[in-house]
Amino acid sequence: MIEVRDLVKTFGDFCAVDHISFTVPKGRIFGFLGPNGAGKTTTIKMLTTTLTPTSGTIVIDGHDPRREPLAVRRAFGIVFQDPSLDDELTAIENMELHGVLYGVPSATRAARIADLLAFVELSDRGHDYVKQYSGGMKRRLEVARALLHHPPLLFLDEPTIGLDPQTRNHIWGYIQRMSREQQVTVFFTTHYMEEADRVADEVAVIDHGKIVAQSSPAALKAQTGTGSLEDAFISLTGHTIRDEDASSTDRLRMMSRIWRRR
């Protein structure tokens, strides 16, 4: 479903993604892990056609994002790291707008929207403006919206941030069921390692733009001789504090590069 070979993205002389390669077969749940600023979001942007790679090849559902961006976009649903709803519209209006943009037939649209709102438990708030929503409610709505057009592939960039354990479990349960029953492929990033451990069939760990490990969570723990994925992650990417330091400078450096390029 996703094939990436030798993918590179540089901003000025800063290399955000450095020759990464991986494959995600259809129906798998793939966790893409890494500290802040490691290159996760840059990779997702390239996979989802909003950023042009410096070099390397990407194939999504048989299509190249550079040559056939529309075919690629039809194939996936996405929950972005940051909010992407229109606050001035109601939840249902946001869903409808998405449905129209993705060509969901109007005959089934309303029913599908109602089902999804019920699933994320927002049925009684469907006619409220999104600006009246809490952070967690917005997140649930975005997950529901990403599923609206029945995409065979889901990108989830830290989808469960700001959600309570109940909602997190609920959402992952649904995503796992979809993956099993409808062979939906899921590509997600998260900072919750126990979450990745529980749901991912396979994980890749990226640090400083390079993939430093890739296997099933169990194999990763065995490989690093650690008891939890969190420990495995830290043993692969170094100590948390040092990494957080490095990442904020990385981000600043990247920001200033983008800034100067304007």
Add this chain to the structure above:
Amino acid sequence: MKAVYILWLRQLKRYVRSKSRMVGSLGQPIIFLFALGFGFGPTFQKAGGGNYLQFLTPGIVAMSVLFTAVFSGIEIIWDRQFGFLKETLVAPVPRLAIVMGRTLGGATVASIQGLIVFAICLAAGFRFATSALLLPLALVFLFLLALLFTAVGTAIASVLQDLQGFQLIMNFMVLPLFFFSDALFPIHGLPTALRIVLRLNPVTYGVDGLRGALTHGFAFGLGEDLVILGALTAVMLSVGSYLFSKIQL
């Protein structure tokens, strides 16, 4: 086509729902209308220019269209900051459809705003001096101005990353476009340098077209106004669409 419609509808919904913005952006044209219209009226009359309110109304209508249109185009920056832009850019819809929906929506909003200001001018004492047959022509000029400057706003917002340049645009582009046009004073008898500046300003042709259609006061003539404004609108629509298509997140 449906994508164009739904994005057009979104602009309209946002406009109708933000009452404060609608009312707020009426303040400026109303102040200009009353302060200048009635303040300069007697002087203008004595100088032989006729009724100043009659002269000023097309200028004030054009002003509200200009400001609202540029602002509508620039809304892309807000959408970028609040994230909604991403949602439309990853949708399986050509960028051209997205930019068309947004631009048509922005232009419609600016035109409505212009019509509201025109209604206020009517209440303040403006009277048609031409036949009602020319009213559709006035609407054409109104919409062309709206389309042109929404496209200008779109082009600028596609290049800017944040709102820091916004004040710059207001002070060094929108205000000069308004003041160095024939909105407030006639082009006849101006110093040559100023006349050339006015001639290079697209707003001038929009105001002249409106003025001609509403009060028979063409300075250049219908054909010239339509051709220049229409051509510029086509060019800016292309530039705006092109720059929008190049946005990277």
